[in-house]
Amino acid sequence: MSDDSDTRPRPATGKRPQSAHRAQQARREFIRTAVLSCGMIGAGLLGFLPVVQAGDKRLRPPGALDEKDFLSSCIKCGQCVQVCPVQAIRLGDLTDGFGIGVPFIEARDQACDFSCDAVQCILACPTGALTYEKPAFLPVREGAPLEHAPTLKAKAQDPEPTINLAERIGLARLARPEACLAMQGKGFSGPARGTTFEGEMRYMDVDRWQPIPIADHPYERTLCDLCVTECPIADAIRLEEVPSQDGTRRARPVVQEQCVGCGVCEMICPAEPAAIVIEARKTWEGES
């Protein structure tokens, strides 16, 4: 048991001559260490591949910096996840590489409907990855800033009806006009996404502070206009009548400059897959 291996007499120089065995052990340890180092650093750098592959296609929470800056400034703590009243925010996994633990929104499953009224996720962020005001040294992409602070329809009667959001996180686009019910002149009745859909939304006529499942709130429309009526932002999307040969009333949802890219239209769209989708990070280039 006694740990006295080092008490043997030794030469006056203090250094013990290294035996061949010890030298070999040291050499092996050095090689092992070199392999471990390269392996770990290599494994770390592998995280770059998913980032390159994904580009900036992930929809990030409101107030997110540009993708590259967002990934570097996010500390991966999930405080934004914790404050979101509709659990719209999820965290990236190992398959996201450097984006591990970084928040994103899957709008089709659960969009941000601003039911917190104050963009709580930005308030919760400790590093400024989500921010009300971009620091001066970061570039602002053309078409990313909103013309004026977006008005929240739910707060229209409040003294301060706007939310503090300077840039859009994406832009809605009618990606599949042929699937759009309004374009076909069709109405819609029932729960927008079926009875098993788990997404939630805040309905002012139900409870301002308690979001409810969309499945519990069926609609009745003669011409489907859910993306327009359910959009939480004022003047972000409107329905435009389109001429039709057979005399039926048809309309097309047209995205406006105030669209912030929250994704409610994509979530609520009854077509499968959605006719209108959010394109993350897309900037405003004029009405299309």
Add this chain to the structure above:
Amino acid sequence: MKGRFLDQIRIMLGRAPAKPEVVSEAAREIHQMKRMTKADFEAMKQHVRDHQLEKHTWRNRRWAVLIFANLLFTFSFWLDIQMLEGALTASRFVGFHLIDLNSALQVMLAHKHIIVNLFIGTATVFLLWVMLGGRTFCSWVCPYHLVAELFEALHLKLVDRKWVSDHSFHRGARTVFWVIFSLLAVVTGYTVFETLSPTSILSRALIYGPSLALGWVALLLVFEVVYSRRAWCRYVCPIGLTYGMVGTISPVRVVYDLRQCFHEGDCRKVCLVPHVLDMVIKGRSPEVKVPVGPDCTRCGLCVDTCPSGALKFEVKGLNELL
């Protein structure tokens, strides 16, 4: 003791500990006294052993604290009690920002911009761990430490049966990792280390639910079981080195008393960082009482295991006061 402070930092960065050049008069006398006959020594040792019970006092306290701290995160979210919101990388304790030092470092280096909340949280945590002992974070808070401790027991069992053997690496590797991951953050602008960090991965998994990243943690554990004991904590984790740096000036430490020591070496066998216990080797202690260096995680396993009470927790300044 002159130069010992810097020496201990060099040892933390990877240098091998060496026999002290200067041994104090008092310590030399004790070293001399201990050169008794083998029979005398065994008798004395047996006497002390007879009065000693195996105890897990500090381990149990530590596990309780570690589990409590991590579950506080989990339940704050699940039950919405908002005590400790966030994860280990960054959180808010009843509203006050707390930010992990290594995560903060990675973000600062990658993003090159520090907002007020980030600074406040980092400064708070820095002061906290200066007071509590730097790497105390590792053994008292880090969830990977606990899991790795359990798998270490399995590794030791397998070693006992000669099914596997422990392969050491050069401890300087951790210093190299610290530098490279810092440089990678600066150069690439990504927090590269966070992708690998089992501490962050486990903390998030405990709060936000399981993820694929747990597979990486499992891989690390398998590596530690079959190839190298506690490899991640010993040779890789830059978080440990960051907190080790903080611990260099911490008043909380384990102190070694040469007079009580019978040089059995049990402490070095249970220790995660046995190089900090180099002075327990016969003839190596430069003083009668020597504080254990900054790489010590203050886990208390040596305090529990020492059969003769030669290793004890001490708070510098406080013990004199009491």
